[in-house]
Amino acid sequence: MAENSSCSSASSCTRESCEGCPSKAKGGNGIAKEPMNPFSDIKKVIGVVSGKGGVGKSFVTASLACAMRAAGYRVGIMDADVTGPSIPKMLGVHGQVVGDEQGMIPLEAENGIKVMSVNLLLDNEEDPVIWRGPVIAGVVKQFWNETVWGDIDYLFVDMPPGTGDVPLTVFQSLPVDGIIIVTSPQELVQMIVKKAYHMAEMMRVPVLGVVENFSYLKCPDCGKEIKLFGESRIEEAAAELQLPVFGKIPLDPAYAQKADEGKFGELTHPYLDTAVRALEALQG
Numbered sequence: 001m002a003e004n005s006s007c008s009s010a011s012s013c014t015r016e017s018c019e020g021c022p023s024k025a026k027g028g029n030g031i032a033k034e035p036m037n038p039f040s041d042i043k044k045v046i047g048v049v050s051g052k053g054g055v056g057k058s059f060v061t062a063s064l065a066c067a068m069r070a071a072g073y074r075v076g077i078m079d080a081d082v083t084g085p086s087i088p089k090m091l092g093v094h095g096q097v098v099g100d101e102q103g104m105i106p107l108e109a110e111n112g113i114k115v116m117s118v119n120l121l122l123d124n125e126e127d128p129v130i131w132r133g134p135v136i137a138g139v140v141k142q143f144w145n146e147t148v149w150g151d152i153d154y155l156f157v158d159m160p161p162g163t164g165d166v167p168l169t170v171f172q173s174l175p176v177d178g179i180i181i182v183t184s185p186q187e188l189v190q191m192i193v194k195k196a197y198h199m200a201e202m203m204r205v206p207v208l209g210v211v212e213n214f215s216y217l218k219c220p221d222c223g224k225e226i227k228l229f230g231e232s233r234i235e236e237a238a239a240e241l242q243l244p245v246f247g248k249i250p251l252d253p254a255y256a257q258k259a260d261e262g263k264f265g266e267l268t269h270p271y272l273d274t275a276v277r278a279l280e281a282l283q284g
Helices: 057-070 087-091 133-145 165-173 189-202 234-240 253-261 270-282
Strands: 040-049 075-079 098-100 103-105 114-116 150-158 178-183 207-212 245-248
Touching: 040 057, 040 165, 040 189, 040 270, 057 075, 057 087, 057 150, 057 178, 057 253, 057 270, 075 087, 075 133, 087 114, 133 165, 165 189, 178 189, 189 207, 189 234, 207 234, 207 270, 234 245, 245 270
Parallel strands: 040 150, 040 178, 075 114, 075 150, 178 207, 207 245
Antiparallel strands: 098 103
């Protein structure tokens, strides 16, 4: 049986003949990865994806990043949701990225998280980004190989929803160590999770786990959990795909207020303790 099915001569490929083959320098999907900026040292790249919009993927990305930062790790966020960037505002990062001969220098939030986003390249952060897919894909690559990230333990890539150009570019061009799928407690949950899961599977990118957002609203008076979007189905969907559930995040007006104020880094994120342990395990 062929050792390397992506090789042009896969029918006669063996472990010995594959040594030195150009495909060895490529990713698991047989496509050469973009080189990391020479002034960056990124240990783990984690994609955050969703099968549809409106599930709070950027919220979860920022929550994961803040949780890992609070655990003592050096963290960055690549805001690859180019036409709908929200990470800078949530973390209170404003201004314009500058560069030097080494590359673009990401801005830092108050808690030390490094951020690169198209909003930090615009003259006015409220200007719309009206670009076609190939241009957006090129920007995402630049965020990787032209950004001086420095020493980073975890780089979270906040991707737009769905299975379009940007997720495809990230999976093909970046050395993604795994993805986390974000969903919500609705009837569509299984289909949403499966779409993201199957894309990652086709691209040979590991799926680390799933996070359910908008899981419930806790009554401020009696503490009862109110299921605004229906009963959770995340365990059923995750079990079918043999994935762990990394957390269930409730609707909390305090979290929304902090995000609007640009003070998201001030919050604690106890709902993601399982995710933190799983991400720590990736470091070996």
